[in-house]
Amino acid sequence: MTTIPSNLWSIPLIVAIPLLAAIVVNALYDKRAIRYISIISALLTLGISIISPYGYHWFTGHPAFDPTTFTFTFDPGIPGFRLSLEFFFGPMQQIMIVISSLILVFCVIMATSGLTKHQGPYLAMIFLLFASAAIIIMVNDLYHLWIAVEIGSLIVVGVVVGSGTSISHKAALKYAYFSAICGSGLAIALALLLGITGFPNVSDVVRVINIFGVGGMETILYISFGFFILSWMYAGGLAPLHPLKSEVYGASYPHATAVLQAQSKLMLVAIGIIMLRIFGTLPFVKEVMIFLSIITMMLGVVIALLQIDFRWIIAYLIISHSGLVTLGIALGTKEGIIGGIFQAVNDIIYMSVLLFCCEALYYFGGATSTRGSFGIAKKSPWLCAAVLLGAFAASGIPPFNGFQSEIILIQASINAGFPEIAVIILMVSVTTLIALLRAIYRIFLKPPENEVAANAQIPKSITIGTWLFIILTIIIGVYPDIALRFIVPFVEGGFLP
Amino acid sequence: MIEVTIQLLGFIAAALLLIIGIAGMVFLDNIIKKIIAFTLLSDGVNILLVAIGYIEGGVVPILLPGMSTVEFTTHAALVFPVGIVLTNIVIGVSTTAILVALAIMLYRRYGTLKASVVLKGERR
Numbered sequence: 001m002t003t004i005p006s007n008l009w010s011i012p013l014i015v016a017i018p019l020l021a022a023i024v025v026n027a028l029y030d031k032r033a034i035r036y037i038s039i040i041s042a043l044l045t046l047g048i049s050i051i052s053p054y055g056y057h058w059f060t061g062h063p064a065f066d067p068t069t070f071t072f073t074f075d076p077g078i079p080g081f082r083l084s085l086e087f088f089f090g091p092m093q094q095i096m097i098v099i100s101s102l103i104l105v106f107c108v109i110m111a112t113s114g115l116t117k118h119q120g121p122y123l124a125m126i127f128l129l130f131a132s133a134a135i136i137i138m139v140n141d142l143y144h145l146w147i148a149v150e151i152g153s154l155i156v157v158g159v160v161v162g163s164g165t166s167i168s169h170k171a172a173l174k175y176a177y178f179s180a181i182c183g184s185g186l187a188i189a190l191a192l193l194l195g196i197t198g199f200p201n202v203s204d205v206v207r208v209i210n211i212f213g214v215g216g217m218e219t220i221l222y223i224s225f226g227f228f229i230l231s232w233m234y235a236g237g238l239a240p241l242h243p244l245k246s247e248v249y250g251a252s253y254p255h256a257t258a259v260l261q262a263q264s265k266l267m268l269v270a271i272g273i274i275m276l277r278i279f280g281t282l283p284f285v286k287e288v289m290i291f292l293s294i295i296t297m298m299l300g301v302v303i304a305l306l307q308i309d310f311r312w313i314i315a316y317l318i319i320s321h322s323g324l325v326t327l328g329i330a331l332g333t334k335e336g337i338i339g340g341i342f343q344a345v346n347d348i349i350y351m352s353v354l355l356f357c358c359e360a361l362y363y364f365g366g367a368t369s370t371r372g373s374f375g376i377a378k379k380s381p382w383l384c385a386a387v388l389l390g391a392f393a394a395s396g397i398p399p400f401n402g403f404q405s406e407i408i409l410i411q412a413s414i415n416a417g418f419p420e421i422a423v424i425i426l427m428v429s430v431t432t433l434i435a436l437l438r439a440i441y442r443i444f445l446k447p448p449e450n451e452v453a454a455n456a457q458i459p460k461s462i463t464i465g466t467w468l469f470i471i472l473t474i475i476i477g478v479y480p481d482i483a484l485r486f487i488v489p490f491v492e493g494g495f496l497p
Numbered sequence: 498m499i500e501v502t503i504q505l506l507g508f509i510a511a512a513l514l515l516i517i518g519i520a521g522m523v524f525l526d527n528i529i530k531k532i533i534a535f536t537l538l539s540d541g542v543n544i545l546l547v548a549i550g551y552i553e554g555g556v557v558p559i560l561l562p563g564m565s566t567v568e569f570t571t572h573a574a575l576v577f578p579v580g581i582v583l584t585n586i587v588i589g590v591s592t593t594a595i596l597v598a599l600a601i602m603l604y605r606r607y608g609t610l611k612a613s614v615v616l617k618g619e620r621r
Contacts, residue, residue, distance in 0.1 A: 143581060150588045157595055161602075169606070170616055173528075173599045180535045180592050181522060187542045187585055188515070191578065195549040200577055 507548030
């Protein structure tokens, strides 16, 4: 039996480096050093998440109790109660954090070179956003889950306010209100589960429910599930709370939206899996989750069709594709969960391509409205090619990565006895393509009727970031095993060793 | 007949504060009143947590000299809810600060604190 590291050095660093970077850049406020410190910190985080071994990190020092030998141990292989607040870094966590930190690297480069020059507090928010996402995907206790959701939500408010428009202030206030309600709801859910089981650790809670049953406490469990669902909808932007998140996406700078949508996907996956582990055996739980996923997919894509601005089209498509992620997890089968997590990874990548292209449009005087026609394809054919490839990846067209995850989700839906869901997934893909191509034709391909900046200089960071992520979409599309070898062991191993 | 205990009273107080808080946040139009309603909601969560951790005749969860482990495990109050309450107070203060800051920014722009006016949709 291989020993799993129990005091993993890298887990605190993955969270602490962005936190320290946030403190430093916030204090520097407007100094040029912010750029270098930010980029180095982001690269360090990326490097650590790549080289880190897999294992646990415990807080609070409570060892596990081994019921067979009546001894205390930190060995995660012992099936005793852990009584601890713990973090786990495994293959699934690794791929999610690596992709998110890659986006973080390009986000801080873009933020410090382009639209939001030398804004320490703004960059601090971006780092904190990443830290909250990293915490939430690694966490295995309800206490840290709640804190990460609460803090993550407050930081989203900060990032949105950072873009400084009246729409962003309104979006931030609405989001902060619901953050207050849903965060308190998650605290109540935590309290109820603590009251029933006596444990904050998710593995312990699951073990208590499986071994001892809930003994007439089903109602309390359902109330707790209700609050979890509320937090899931709010944190991930699921219907009917999707307007909150779409406003947040649309009101922020596109480079910040790239990190925001990555954080949302990580939250959806993390909370979804924890819900499945704790409440998965209760009747109607999966049905509720599937229903919410389908509504989100359909509403998101239909509202995207009605939008007249490229930013808002992407915002609603992110919402719609969040439904694909949650659908896979909600199906509850191994195939479904693999498809859901794979979709989350792919979605983060191709949505970043589209968002980076949207950021580039700001350098043409903000030519994002589909009511005008700007003929940008002539001025920047590479940008037009990039946005087209991003649109194909988002629509699930082979050989891009979106195709691979959507085909797994379609197979999982059919195998789970829901062929009609497979049809809905196909409809979402086709509608995504229509919504994007309509906008691309207007902004890029149609002969120009509106004036744009003639000599727009798109920063190299945007070009490099966009094409790097396009290459990733193609590589994962052609060789899906590159990503699946991180996800499959996590799901087949029962989520945790 | 249900025995009225301190814990039960705690649950009732928590439920009342939660209901008043949520109703205030949803139905009141004034942004400042909404923020005050949130503080009630947050206090309700804190009382719920304290009530869950309460043990009749319990002791502070510190293993003192001369106390047997059996005595300690039987009478010690749950320590974890207290930690959550402390965290919730900190998060509550942070959320209130952010909400008030946003309210000030929007008041400067619109000259009113009515949520129905301030949060009215804008044409994009």
